[in-house]
Amino acid sequence: MNNKDGFTSAFLFRILVAGAALLLVACSEPAKELPVNTRLGGDFTLTDHNGERFSLSSLNGEVVILFFGYTHCPDICPAVLARVSQVYRNLKEQGEADRVQPVFVTFDPERDTAEHLREYLPWFKADIIGLTGDVPAIQKVAEQYGVVFIKEDGDSGEADFTHSDYIYLLDQQGRVRKVYPADFNIDEVVADVKTLL
Amino acid sequence: MLKRFFSAVSRTVSAVLLVAASAGAVADVRIEQAWLRAVPPVSPSMAGYFVLVNDTDEPVVLTGARAEFAGMAMLHDTSTDGEGRRSMSHLKEVTIPAGESLAFTPGGRHLMLMKMDPVPEAGETPKVCLAFQNHADLCGAFQVRHNEP
Ligand SMILES: [Cu+2]
Numbered sequence: 001m002n003n004k005d006g007f008t009s010a011f012l013f014r015i016l017v018a019g020a021a022l023l024l025v026a027c028s029e030p031a032k033e034l035p036v037n038t039r040l041g042g043d044f045t046l047t048d049h050n051g052e053r054f055s056l057s058s059l060n061g062e063v064v065i066l067f068f069g070y071t072h073c074p075d076i077c078p079a080v081l082a083r084v085s086q087v088y089r090n091l092k093e094q095g096e097a098d099r100v101q102p103v104f105v106t107f108d109p110e111r112d113t114a115e116h117l118r119e120y121l122p123w124f125k126a127d128i129i130g131l132t133g134d135v136p137a138i139q140k141v142a143e144q145y146g147v148v149f150i151k152e153d154g155d156s157g158e159a160d161f162t163h164s165d166y167i168y169l170l171d172q173q174g175r176v177r178k179v180y181p182a183d184f185n186i187d188e189v190v191a192d193v194k195t196l197l
Numbered sequence: 198m199l200k201r202f203f204s205a206v207s208r209t210v211s212a213v214l215l216v217a218a219s220a221g222a223v224a225d226v227r228i229e230q231a232w233l234r235a236v237p238p239v240s241p242s243m244a245g246y247f248v249l250v251n252d253t254d255e256p257v258v259l260t261g262a263r264a265e266f267a268g269m270a271m272l273h274d275t276s277t278d279g280e281g282r283r284s285m286s287h288l289k290e291v292t293i294p295a296g297e298s299l300a301f302t303p304g305g306r307h308l309m310l311m312k313m314d315p316v317p318e319a320g321e322t323p324k325v326c327l328a329f330q331n332h333a334d335l336c337g338a339f340q341v342r343h344n345e346p
Contacts (some may be wrong), residue, residue, distance in 0.1 A: 074242040075275050075307050076283060078234055082343055116239070123237035148282050162284035181281070182304070 034169070034195060037176035041168070044141045046105065049117035049130035056174055062099045063196045064170040065189070068147050068163065070108035071120050076165055080182050084167065085126035087189045099172070100193055102128045105141060107149040107161050109133055145176075171196045224253045226293075228327065228337035233310070234303070235319040235343045243316065244273075245308035245325060245339050250298040258330035259291045259299075266323055268312025275304055285309075290330065303345060317341045 048054035056064070065084055069077035084102050091097040104121065106112035109132045112120075117130030132138075142149060149163035169178040169192055178192055231247040251257050262270040272288040288306065293299045301307050308325065317323045319341050326336040340346075 071237075071239075072241050074234070074236070074240070074244040074309055075273070075285065076304055078236050078240070078244075079303055082234075111241075119239045120237050148280065150282075150284075152284065160285050162282050164281045165283060166281065 032195075034171075034177040034192060036171075037179065040144070040146050040179070041170065041174070041176040042144045043174060044137075044144060046131040046133035046137055046141065047114055049114050049121060049132075051114040054129070054131060056103070056170075059101050059103070060174060061172050062101045063172060063193050064168075064174070065100070065102045065193070066105070066145070066168040066170055067103075067165070068105045068107060068142065068145075068149070069165065070106050070161055070163075071112050071116065072108060072159075073161065076182055080165055080167065081124055081128070083184065083186060085124040085128070086186050087193070088126040088128075090186065090190050091193060094190075096194060096197060099197060102126050103131060104128050105131045105138065107138060107142070107151075107163055108159070109135060109138060110159075169193065169196070226251050226253060226257050226329075226332055226335060228335055229298075230346060231325070231337045231339040232346055233308075233317065233323070233325075233339045233341045235341050236316065238316045238318070240313075240316055242309060242311045243313065244303075245310060246301045246303060246345075247308070247337070247339070248298050248300045249293055249327070251293040251295060254295050255331070256292050256294045257332045259293065259327060260289070260330050261328045262308050262325060263328065264310060264323060264325040266313055266315065266317060267310040268314070270311070270325070271309045272301075272306065273309045274306050277304070319343055 043055060043057045045053060045055045065087065067080060067084060069080060088097055088100060088102050091100050106117065112132050114132055117132060121128045121130045145168060147164050149161045152160050152162060165182040167180040167184060168176050169189065171177045177196060180189060227250050229248045229250055233243055233245040236243045249259060259272065262272060264270050272291065273285045274288050275283050275285050277283045291299060321341045322338040324336050325339045326334045328334050
């Protein structure tokens with residue numbers, strides 16, 4: 001982790017506490033073969049940013065970076081989107097992105113319609129597939145991946161979501177091979193992706 | 198000749214040091230490391246971060262923010278529970294004790310801008326002002342950027 005002046009130690013501490021379990025898992029692995037996570041994951045079908053039905057299994061043969069969020073979230077979600085995009089662009093520069101696909105699933109289908117995702121995502125220049133759908137369908141996907149989200153009425157009069165924000169690395173068979181916290185190390189993910197290509 | 202050169206250099210250095218020292222000695226409240234996270238132009242909101250330094254002998258109470266390009270500006274706090282769930286809440290006021298500073302950083306306290314027209318782009322440095330209960334408004338240039346400085 002590259003430490004920056006802007007970070008307070010309190011913030012770092014919070015991140016460490018929140019991500020402690022994950023970091024321990026990450027550190028104890030000698031970066032060889034990533035174990036298959038049998039507790040999380042699975043295929044699902046939602047609607048993509050073009051309004052078409054989209055199944056995760058249609059990406060078999062590609063390494064997927066799967067993450068959740070919503071576009072009305074200003075603090076962590078754009079940061080995660082930017083970092084995932086950076087991973088993708090780094091891989092692309094190295095000529096390794098042909099079989100890598102970032103996939104973003106919204107918690108907020110009411111506001112994150114296919115059309116809105118289609119306008120929002122290309123800005124990140126990472127060929128991200130945006131997925132939306134009805135609330136029960138998204139809820140089910142979230143459960144499969146152990147993602148928690150709770151809709152709340154924000155102070156601004158707009159809905160906010162309390163949510164977990166982990167990032168999932170899926171292999172070419174769609175199996176979860178690693179889970180990262182929101183402040184993941186970009187180089188680590190790039191290296192992990194390459195082990196699955 | 199060489200001596201004169203060195204004495205000139207030393208005079209210049211002293212003058213610079215003096216200016217620096219007097220600038221540092223002014224007791225004030227100031228915004229440092231101010232930036233906004235770049236977001237797509239269709240974004241309904243964006244977040245800003247900064248460090249607020251209170252070099253005065255009195256606590257200052259930060260109560261809000263405003264920006265010309267944003268119809269709404271608020272101070273928020275993001276909290277993370279033991280299971281990694283994050284949520285945002287409105288910070289109605291924050292006290293910065295005398296001689297201390299307070300950081301607004303990603304994943305924590307942040308400036309939240311909504312109803313933007315237009316959404317500022319990476320590289321721009323729009324003005325954002327902070328409001329206090331017991332101090333005049335403070336305005337600063339917030340640099341729009343993709344990553345943390
Ligand atoms: Cu906020």
